[in-house]
Amino acid sequence: MEELVRRIQKDGNVLSEGVLKVDSFITHQVDPDLMKRIGARLAEVFAKKKITKVVTIEASGIGPAIYTAQSLEVPMIFARKAKSLTMNEELLTSSVYSFTKQVSSTISISRKFLSEQDRVLIVDDFLANGQAAKGLIELCQQAGAQVEGIGIVIEKGFQTGRQLLEDMDVPVVSLARIASLNDGKVSFKEADA
Amino acid sequence: MEELVRRIQKDGNVLSEGVLKVDSFITHQVDPDLMKRIGARLAEVFAKKKITKVVTIEASGIGPAIYTAQSLEVPMIFARKAKSLTMNEELLTSSVYSFTKQVSSTISISRKFLSEQDRVLIVDDFLANGQAAKGLIELCQQAGAQVEGIGIVIEKGFQTGRQLLEDMDVPVVSLARIASLNDGKVSFKEADA
Secondary structure, three states: OHHHHHHHHHHOEEOOOOOEEOOOOOOOEEOHHHHHHHHHHHHHHOHHHOOOEEEEEOOOOHHHHHHHHHHHOOOEEEEEOOOOOOOOOOEEEEEEEEOOOOEEEEEEEEHHHOOOOOEEEEEEEEEOOOHHHHHHHHHHHHOOOEEEEEEEEEEEOOOOHHHHHHHOOOOEEEEEEEEEOHHHOOEEEOOOO | OHHHHHHHHHHOEEOOOOOEEOOOOOOOEEOHHHHHHHHHHHHHHOHHHOOOEEEEEOOOOHHHHHHHHHHHOOOEEEEEOOOOOOOOOOEEEEEEEEOOOOEEEEEEEEHHHOOOOOEEEEEEEEEOOOHHHHHHHHHHHHOOOEEEEEEEEEEEOOOOHHHHHHHOOOOEEEEEEEEEOHHHOOEEEOOOO
């Protein structure tokens, strides 16, 4: 997605060879119009998959996921990282290690929102080592739902996430793919869409 | 907002005299079209306030906030409940006690995203005791930004949040106002918009 690549070049900050900061338009301050176009693009790519639910994980996945769901005319579900007192029903749960935050967390979705009838599109802002997406796939599998694909805003193409997910037979579509963050500079691979 | 009141009547679940569960369309599974219309309505109410930023708190505030920001054509910022490794810059911070989760948490926004030039609309999904909104007001005040108002999706009108915020001289606009949850039933007050 050419607009996204240009925006990363303009407003992304390379903090180290592993860390790209996009907190001025995606992960903390959010540009709603960009999110809307990202959602529309992901919806277009997966238009023929008969998606019934878009699934993401709080918090920065919610922006791209809600617009993707709106374009596909289906509900969006965000997995929770901590159990709230009002989530007293049966839960699908999975454990996810975050290298950014250096903690393992249990993620969960209420079982009642996913079933064997569902065809799920997982959406997230970043794909790095793939742990979050893998956890979301596991939640869907527990419900017997079919994961039709994973739509990613920014893929760190120099990490192992894509391989992990493709080994699980889930197609990955990334709107921007980063080849490296060496020398304080973002180099891109060709994006999927 | 009549559509929202009807949806709460149809899909809301009263768990106790204090707890209304709307996890099938707002707080866990999200109806994007409803969120879009909620955002459009809040934007309309605050249209003359020359808002420059919409501020919310992760995670369930993000849906209504992003659509409000889109309608107002301004960025949305979501305060974080935990510090991430890539948020290494100067932070505005405030402490918020959640009665639902029974924990105090530090919320934060990067200082660079709010300034004395900003006119802020705070948006959140629920107003109960007002602690989250108060924390967000404090973050804005630390930056010297002006808080022009607070847009709420569902107000628990039998709790003290509105009084707390109005005592801080911030106008509150709630799209649905609950009078009571007694006898397993939702009774409404007249909404603000």
